[in-house]
Amino acid sequence: MSKATKTKRVIKVRDKFLVFIMPAIIIFIILIIVMAGILSEKMIQNLSEDALESSLNNQADNITSWLEKNLENFSSVKQTIEATNPDDEELQEILDSFYGYNSYAKDGIYIGTSTGKLYKASESTKISENVTSEKWYKDGLTRVNLNYGQTYTDYKGDSIISASGIINLNRDELMVLAADLSLDQISIIVNSGVKMDNAYSFLIDTNDNTILAHPDTSLVSTNINSSSDKLLSGVAKKIDNQDYNKEEINNYLVSLTQIDGTDWVLVSYIKKDIVMSSIHVLIRRLAIIAVFAILLTSVVIIVIVNYLIKPISKISDGVTAMADGDFTISINSSSNDEIGIMSDKVEDFIVRMRDMLKNVALESDKLQDQSRTSDVVAKSMYEASEKQAKAMQNLNSTVDELAKAVNEIAINAQTLTEVVSDTRSNSAKANESMQESVEISKQGKTDMEKLSFAMTQIQKSIEELLLSINKVGDASEQITGIVGLIGEIAEETNLLSLNASIEAARAGEAGKGFAVVAGEIGKLAQNSADNAQNIAKLIEQIRNLISEVVTQANTSAENIQSNTVLIDTAVETFDKIYENIATSNNLVTDMINGVTKVDDVATNVAAISEEQAASADEILETSKQMVEQAENITRHSEDVAANSEELADTSEKLTSYVSKFKLESDDEE
């Protein structure tokens, strides 16, 4: 690793910034310059073309208006002459009076006739040897309204144009009025009327493509068709094609326009290089500014990056020192940005690490001591625990034997308990049977006593029955007497009824009803007498029956008497049985009590011996565990011994590592 980092080429952040950012900035700046150049070139070309065009139009307007003005001026003179229709003398006067009226027409207004006469102002120097062959005359013949003809050279050798036209003066001869204009004035407009720096204009007559006006006067009156100049021949071509649109010819911006009312074409041109020179200046300046900007940017980047990465290099140095184990360094930063925070935090980190490593060193020293001590302790503990284990094993076997003995006792006691328990349950059953016998005999005795008592009751009842029956005999005697009385009464009644019926018969009809009642009473008395006799018979029968009952009751009483005696004997027997059983019951109870006591003792013995056995087991278990633990302790103390040896090694290593860190500055050591 350290080798790899050493072989790694270190490139400074500043250099990286420059390497990555500067090309981008340079490219951007170049792009901006190129764009600015292209755009401003287009713009300036457009502006220049517009400027050229407007200059051209302005000139054309000036030429047109100048021509028109003069034409109007001449026309008004013509109209004046036509209106006055003068004779020769008057005409001369008029021409004289108008001479000098128009300063551009040096020769004034003049009139040629088909007869070859020339009327002109007296002061005019105009010469015409053959009027009818003059250009102005021939041109003038083609129109009435004044108009300009083509340019020509006059008698003085000047290039002029003539405005001419037929003047109608009611004469036989044809008259043409004309006025000459020097092209000088138009040349002035063409050459000095250009409203754009470094632009030039020239005027062409399209009838024969001759130059009427040009900054280079030597070119005036030459034909552009045969010109070797590319600009002029290019313009000639355009004029032939009637193409009056602006165009770039031979590195010139060229604009053309027709002059109204003439066959002239005005051409303006400017060298493109001149137009574009400002662009070149602009681009040069931009380039210089760009170079300065790039240099300045580089310097600014270097300064800024240096300023910014100064704390970082401190941190970098610190971190490098830390990597080498030196924690005595200190990183201080006054910066308040992220880098400042970073160096503060690295500083904190160094301090904490330094403290921590110091502590680690201290602790590892202590640890080393402690591990040594613990090694010794572990060894002695090992020995002790071995001894303990052996002792415990001895104890273990002793307890084992004890446990076995107690177990035997327990088993014996258990057996005894079982026997006693059986005995007790048997005697309990005997006691129960005994108890049942007592109960049964008690029951038997009470039943007997009840029977005896019942017998006695029956006897008494029979006696009372006899007495009652006897009373019934008395009552039936009395009833017999009553019945006899009834019989007598009935007899007397019967007699009374007989008497009554006799008496009634006597009474006659009046006693008839009474006779019937008396008859009835008689019948009733008869019936009563009959019933009384029947009752007497019945009572006789009852009396016989009662006599029989009494006889039988007496017999029953005698039988019962003898039964009672038997029962009493049985009761006595029962009493004896009961007493015997009660005695044996007591004996059985006593026996049960004895057995119970034996049982309790045996049970106690069994429980105690079981408890002893359990305790012995517990002791055994405990001593086993103790043995195991003693063995564990032995093992652990072996481990501890081993660990403490390792620990000792580790702490030694730790101490050696820690000692590699530089925690105290050299001065402190």
Add this chain to the structure above:
Amino acid sequence: MKNTSKILKRILALILIVSLLPVTSLLTACNSSSGSGSGLSFFFTIKDTDDDFRLSLKESVESMAKAQGASVTTTLCGSSVDQQVIDIKAAAESGKYDAIICVPVDSATALQLEIAAGDLPVIFMNNKPDEDVLKANKYVYVASDEYQAGRLQAEYMYEKLGKPSSINAIILMGERNHSGTIGRTEAVKQYFKEKNVTLNIVFCDYASWSDTEAANLMEIFFKTNQDLDVIFANNDTMALGAITALKAHGLSTSDVPVAGVDATADGCKSIANGELSFTVYQNAEGQSKKAVEVAIALANGNSTKSIEGADDNNFCFYVDFEAVSKTNVSSYQ
């Protein structure tokens, strides 16, 4: 300095227009979303309807708009440039209109007319303003290409005269500075120049579209005793005036063929009678139809790019001129 301020003004104008475009398109979008003309309202201003062509323009603009479901209010402003500006300003301020269709009294006033129209698009007709004041999708020109008319005239006559190497010609021009005058005249000259034919213009003057003016000029021309092969007139009316003068001077149109432009009723009659040799039919209906089509597109905020006959800048929309001679005159009568 002057130039830079001009450029600045242009930039400012451009910014204004760009910022106003969405507003106008929004406003127009309220009326109709597509290219439909229903519900749209146009203001049509023209000098007068005294001329057959202008009458035809007025009538066909109205009928074409009606066919598209749009309504047209026509105002005649007479020859007054000021009145036309006032009319357009009033129309724009009324807020009733979606576009202005204008036959300018003087094409030089186009910029003033555009300002008077406020935010409304202006479709110029018949009299071409300077291209500097035209703007795609805003201020456009619908007409026939004047050069085409001149070329057709020259082409016909070149053939008729048997492709001579030299021609003595009279050109009777319309009003000075009128686009028709300039274009038609230029085209005739240009055509012969291209054919390497020497064009001797024995007479060339402004007859201001008038037959009497043309006849007067012809009378004066005859005094010059120059040879004459052919007469090109910028319109039929002047051509007929020239024929009258020819006849008065004892010449026939078989000697000196005459070409006009516009294919007016009189012009066609004259062709049928074997006097006028050639005219060019300026399709008033076609122009009106195109003008209404462009007006609907602009009022709806749609691009005019796809409209047929547009030039490269979308400034102008041309309706073809049609050549009319004895062989086909019956279909134009």
